[in-house]
Amino acid sequence: MYAVRHSLILYTFIASSFVVIVLSVGLYGFVKNELAESDGSVQVDSGSGAYFSGLEYFLIENITPSFFLKASELISDRDNKKMTFFYPTGTVFTEDKREVNYTGKSGFLDQNTRTLTLGGDVQMSSVDSLLKSENMKYWSDKDFLICEKSVWGRYDMAKTGDSVIIKSDKLRAYPKEKRFFYSGNAKGEIKRKLRYEENIKFGAENIDLFVNEMTAKLVDNVLIIRGNSRANSRSGEIFLENYNKKLKYYTMSDDVRVDDFVIDSAGKKINRKAFSEKLDGIVSEDKVILTGYPKVFQDKDVVKGNKIIIRDNNETIEVDDASTNVYVK
Numbered sequence: 001m002y003a004v005r006h007s008l009i010l011y012t013f014i015a016s017s018f019v020v021i022v023l024s025v026g027l028y029g030f031v032k033n034e035l036a037e038s039d040g041s042v043q044v045d046s047g048s049g050a051y052f053s054g055l056e057y058f059l060i061e062n063i064t065p066s067f068f069l070k071a072s073e074l075i076s077d078r079d080n081k082k083m084t085f086f087y088p089t090g091t092v093f094t095e096d097k098r099e100v101n102y103t104g105k106s107g108f109l110d111q112n113t114r115t116l117t118l119g120g121d122v123q124m125s126s127v128d129s130l131l132k133s134e135n136m137k138y139w140s141d142k143d144f145l146i147c148e149k150s151v152w153g154r155y156d157m158a159k160t161g162d163s164v165i166i167k168s169d170k171l172r173a174y175p176k177e178k179r180f181f182y183s184g185n186a187k188g189e190i191k192r193k194l195r196y197e198e199n200i201k202f203g204a205e206n207i208d209l210f211v212n213e214m215t216a217k218l219v220d221n222v223l224i225i226r227g228n229s230r231a232n233s234r235s236g237e238i239f240l241e242n243y244n245k246k247l248k249y250y251t252m253s254d255d256v257r258v259d260d261f262v263i264d265s266a267g268k269k270i271n272r273k274a275f276s277e278k279l280d281g282i283v284s285e286d287k288v289i290l291t292g293y294p295k296v297f298q299d300k301d302v303v304k305g306n307k308i309i310i311r312d313n314n315e316t317i318e319v320d321d322a323s324t325n326v327y328v329k
Contacts, residue, residue: 068093085109086105086107101123101126114140116137128158131147133152151170152165152167161193192243204219231259253277256292275296294306
């Protein structure tokens with residue numbers, strides 16, 4: 001009867017919080033002596049908690065499943081309203097009927113702060129996303145998530161069929177609103193649905209991805225790589241919905257530099273460098289538009305104007321000097 005009563009208390013406890021997972025030697029020692037990786041000197045106060053092995057929990061509210069947890073071991077600290085468990089795997093069923101699956105090596109749930117922490121090879125996935133990291137912490141009352149160490153995320157865009165992959169040192173996110181803020185040596189790639197369409201790589205110190213708005217903002221040490229072209233700047237933005245439209249797919253500003261090469265009519269490889277204050281990339285037309293005191297260095301030529309257009313794998317440079325249009329080849 002004690003085990004049944006405790007299970008009912010635990011169901012309510014899990015229903016009112018999300019899960020926070022922490023992987024550390026200290027937690028192993030606290031749960032059970034023989035799992036400690038240190039000297040095994042930490043003892044368990046069995047008077048304030050209960051220990052379970054090989055458990056499965058299902059929570060159903062209003063005839064609808066809301067939470068599932070399976071763990072190899074679990075200890076519940078009833079007095080302090082905390083729970084620690086190991087090798088968890090399970091599913092959270094959200095109010096909008098989405099299923100979010102999670103796994104990890106350890107977990108910690110604190111009802112007082114309504115936080116769930118997962119640690120060690122953490123994965124969280126839904127029908128259109130997958131998130132991995134070493135440590136993950138979630139505040140259920142704020143719908144706020146933090147991931148640290150070896151963060152990797154993939155997001156499938158329903159409108160375009162693209163997959164956006166981003167990795168970084170740290171992630172802050174609001175999962176329900178699909179807003180993700182990557183920081184620390186962030187790098188990403190846009191994988192097109194059609195194989196013959198070119199993927200685009202990008203990077204920055206900070207990458208903010210807004211899935212519902214179909215945009216990504218890049219800040220500090222921005223890099224966008226497309227084909228043989230590398231563009232650097234201080235800030236940039238990618239409009240994920242505009243790949244095949246006659247609209248800018250990405251824009252860059254502040255100290256823009258473009259490095260690429262073209263093959264001339266004689267078959268000679270020519271390096272090209274371009275500088276400006278702003279760049280608009282129109283992928284559907286294979287061109288970039290440079291404004292803000294632009295200039296281009298191509299072979300022995302230096303081209304300046306109010307607006308300069310350069311195209312992929314094309315040595316022709318289009319120049320607008322405000323009074324006349326010039327084509328340099």
